[in-house]
Amino acid sequence: MSCECGGAGGCQGGAAPSETTGPTPAEVTMASAGQATMQMAPPAIDHSAFDVFNPPDPSLISDCVHCGFCLPACPTYQLWGREEDSPRGRIYLMQEGLENGPMNAAMVEHFDACLGCMACVTACPSGVQYDKLIEATRGQVERNGKHHRSRAENGLREAIFQLFPYPDRLKALLGPLKLYQRTGLSSLVRKSKILERLSPTLATMEAIAPPVTRNVTIPEVSLPRTAEGQALPVRSRVGMLLGCVQRTFYPQVNAATARVLNMEGCEVVVPKSQGCCGALSVHAGRAEEGEDFARRIVDTFESAEVDYLVVNSAGCGSTMKEYADILANDPLYADRAEVLAGKVRDVTEILVELGPEAPRHPVADAAGTNGDLRVAYHDACHLSHAQGVRNPPRELLGQIPGLEIAPIRDADTCCGSAGIYNLVRPEAARELGDKKATNIAATKADLVVTGNPGCLLQVTDALRRRGEDTLPTAHTIELLDASLTGAGASDLLSR
Numbered sequence: 058m059s060c061e062c063g064g065a066g067g068c069q070g071g072a073a074p075s076e077t078t079g080p081t082p083a084e085v086t087m088a089s090a091g092q093a094t095m096q097m098a099p100p101a102i103d104h105s106a107f108d109v110f111n112p113p114d115p116s117l118i119s120d121c122v123h124c125g126f127c128l129p130a131c132p133t134y135q136l137w138g139r140e141e142d143s144p145r146g147r148i149y150l151m152q153e154g155l156e157n158g159p160m161n162a163a164m165v166e167h168f169d170a171c172l173g174c175m176a177c178v179t180a181c182p183s184g185v186q187y188d189k190l191i192e193a194t195r196g197q198v199e200r201n202g203k204h205h206r207s208r209a210e211n212g213l214r215e216a217i218f219q220l221f222p223y224p225d226r227l228k229a230l231l232g233p234l235k236l237y238q239r240t241g242l243s244s245l246v247r248k249s250k251i252l253e254r255l256s257p258t259l260a261t262m263e264a265i266a267p268p269v270t271r272n273v274t275i276p277e278v279s280l281p282r283t284a285e286g287q288a289l290p291v292r293s294r295v296g297m298l299l300g301c302v303q304r305t306f307y308p309q310v311n312a313a314t315a316r317v318l319n320m321e322g323c324e325v326v327v328p329k330s331q332g333c334c335g336a337l338s339v340h341a342g343r344a345e346e347g348e349d350f351a352r353r354i355v356d357t358f359e360s361a362e363v364d365y366l367v368v369n370s371a372g373c374g375s376t377m378k379e380y381a382d383i384l385a386n387d388p389l390y391a392d393r394a395e396v397l398a399g400k401v402r403d404v405t406e407i408l409v410e411l412g413p414e415a416p417r418h419p420v421a422d423a424a425g426t427n428g429d430l431r432v433a434y435h436d437a438c439h440l441s442h443a444q445g446v447r448n449p450p451r452e453l454l455g456q457i458p459g460l461e462i463a464p465i466r467d468a469d470t471c472c473g474s475a476g477i478y479n480l481v482r483p484e485a486a487r488e489l490g491d492k493k494a495t496n497i498a499a500t501k502a503d504l505v506v507t508g509n510p511g512c513l514l515q516v517t518d519a520l521r522r523r524g525e526d527t528l529p530t531a532h533t534i535e536l537l538d539a540s541l542t543g544a545g546a547s548d549l550l551s552r
């Protein structure tokens with residue numbers, strides 16, 4: 058192993074980790090009155106790369122028996138074939154970090170290179186909770202290893218987190234973006250490849266930005282009704298998360314979600330005060346920021362008094378289901394977060410739980426589909442691996458008459474979107490996107506659907522890069538909406 062972390066590939070467990078000393082997480086986190094700001098830098102654990110605030114748990118690390126079954130499932134191991142870029146290698150590095158500090162550049166590099174896709178969690182026969190391990194480790198990198206990243210990368214990350222969790226700031230970009238796209242400047246810039254020479258991140262941002270669509274206003278409360286507008290009895294009162302990227306770039310997905318829920322007998326409550334759910338922050342190790350966002354969501358939906366909290370963005374849903382863990386050290390919020398987390402459902406989960414009542418109509422009304430519609434369903438990692446939601450989307454699609462689901466080869470492998478990954482690791486993300494696009498194209502599908510806005514952006518761009526501009530993409534719920542309303546899929550197919 059040439060890696061400077063030393064022993065990442067060779068360490069087989071070894072000595073017990075250093076004892077945790079100093080204040081507990083509760084003591085270093087000021088959790089009173091809804092304030093969760095770190096008041097002081099937590100002290101380091103002796104001889105360790107980590108501080109005392111939520112280091113990777115040694116007992117979770119020791120669950121790994123080093124069998125290597127997770128390696129073939131790991132996208133970064135597939136790309137580079139290096140032990141230290143595999144789940145097992147990263148777990149070695151965590152062990153190494155617990156025993157031998159300070160944090161070094163190689164540790165930061167290999168932890169940062171992890172997509173957080175959780176394919177390893179699905180693949181591991183020993184039930185290793187890599188999700189918990191990497192989340193704790195990312196927080197440590199943010200506090201103790203950032204100086205090993207380039208200034209440019211730290212600046213980029215800061216800019217991302219000053220923008221993406223704030224829908225108002227994102228919306229402010231829509232005007233200039235629309236102008237850029239409509240004047241043809243976008244085509245010129247793409248042809249010139251100037252952005253790729255200047256910055257792969259800027260080129261990625263430019264490439265994945267979808268065409269700006271008309272905003273859709275969703276009422277704060279909408280009652281159950283049929284596609285024809287007749288009132289229905291209330292089967293459930295559900296809250297709906299708008300999401301930051303979803304509401305900005307895909308407002309029609311939120312509109313379709315509310316419509317489908319209404320048609321299936323749900324009263325839908327969409328509080329205007331809702332902000333970011335904290336998913337991006339939590340997944341990037343910005344724990345305090347993520348906790349603050351989570352508290353606001355708890356406040357908002359608690360007062361909405363809903364039976365369920367419905368989410369149509371895989372990354373958001375997986376984080377919101379973890380609110381009990383995220384706010385466990387906050388005495389004011391721990392119990393309330395647990396209650397709310399228990400109500401969180403992906404939109405496909407709740408629809409399957411409720412059972413179909415609205416009639417399903419065929420959607421294959423467009424020319425070129427030969428009466429049937431062949432649909433490739435792309436599993437978002439934060440839906441399939443992180444939440445274990447695989448069957449509900451397929452079950453819902455299977456309810457649509459004349460629809461055939463085309464399996465995608467290597468469906469369990471990440472498309473490269475992975476939260477902010479395609480912005481901070483654009484080259485690796487592009488390679489994964491290209492592989493995914495090749496596998497999707499091989500399905501000969503008429504349409505690709507998925508349950509996450511990040512995947513939609515990434516897959517759409519990868520297909521375009523491959524020259525598959527004619528293979529449209531949509532959110533799963535948009536296709537179900539087209540079936541329930543009877544509108545058909547022609548709008549989706551002409552994208």
Ligand code: SF4
Binds near residue numbers: 128184
């Ligand atoms: S499959 Fe599980 S136990 Fe085996 S090396 Fe990977 S994480 Fe460790």
Ligand code: SF4
Binds near residue numbers: 131142144172
């Ligand atoms: S989360 Fe994904 S990228 Fe990270 S180690 Fe696991 S499989 Fe590999």
